[in-house]
Amino acid sequence: MAELGEEIIRLENVYKIFGPQPRGRAFDLAKSGLGKDAVLRQSGHVLGLNDVSFSVNRGEIFVVMGLSGSGKSTAIRTVNKLHDVTSGHVWVDGVDVQTLKGTDLQAFRRVKMGMVFQHFALFPHRNVIDNAGYGLKVQKVPKAERDVASLKALSLVGLEPYANNATQELSGGMQQRVGLARALASDPDILLMDEAFSALDPLIRRQMQDELMVIQKELQKTILFITHDLNEALRIGDRVCIMKDGAVVQIGTPEEILTQPATGYVAEFVQDVDQGRVIEVQEVMITPGPIKASMSLGDALHSLGDRAGAFVVDDQGRPTHVFTVNDGIQASDLSSALRTDFEQCGPHATLNEVYAAAGRGIPIAVVDDDGKLIGNLDPRHIMEEMGRVEQLIDGFEREVFM
Ligand SMILES: Nc1ncnc2c1ncn2[C@@H]1O[C@H](COP(=O)(O)OP(=O)(O)O)[C@@H](O)[C@H]1O
């Protein structure tokens, strides 16, 4: 039995060139390091994929993100061999996909992967259950058996009650759910999703993202998800691969992409993103270093160092009071400087969730499930973290223009 977390899909130095002679001069130019524009100018060929390598681990949501034309669809289509590659290798579960042909290829696609596209590709006049079971029908699974599988898949996407409705009666979001149910019905290891939610209204889209994440957790599918929307990528991706002009620019966790953009191009993308949503409190908090209520005011101030404040904890380690520099310098003794009106949160809260509380300028207590103090969250650090990307972009601009 294959294990969660091990590699299941790998693209290895993949080139895909569109044009009459993909392995001719265009390929030589690409190999010599020329980019998409230059290859097009000098050879009239389109460099769809330019030395693309990435691997997807079993059980993760791996998102390929880039602007229109950056090569996302081309990349996903090499995985189920809807495209041949010009050079390089594509491995799926240890199989070199390029070697598959005919019925072997069909069987491989059927068993290993389900696909969901932006356009629903449903039969409007057939009912929901038959649309969900269409892939199984192609596989010649008997009707009774495929209805059981279809109903199970429909229940995963919340559409079981609509099983016998005509598909054309459903809203866009519901139709896309049917598409997802169809991909899930044959219970494949891998879901390939190309801009699957891109045509949906923002609210419905977020709901679908949430549901997909729940389904993925429950069934532990591997999902290769394509989007042109960085917010979507960062929201649902365990890891995100950013593409530009057919090449990979950066691969990383959402946090890495946000806090360490590899190039000015990524940084520019990132500046449009609402940082606080994905950065967790635990990444910004400092070790608690509580003070004792019995200290003198001077010692307490001294022990703060450059911290904005520190907490007093009870004998269970739970925070009871906070002592801030601002209160300390105006007080005559420690006890009159202690306050109880501080906020607390868990380590997985996002910066966005604590942003309003941080506005009061008082440190926030980070506590574990038992209410024990595990971190001290300085409002300045939240503001700094949220401003970091702007600084990075300024830095890149200076490098480029000076
Ligand atoms: N069948 C094709 N023939 C010629 N060019 C293609 C073909 N398919 C894609 N391309 C080109 O390859 C590049 C990547 O396209 P695509 O992978 O569809 O981008 P994305 O999905 O990121 O929008 C684009 O420049 C596109 O015009």
Ligand SMILES: [Mg+2]
């Ligand atoms: Mg596309």
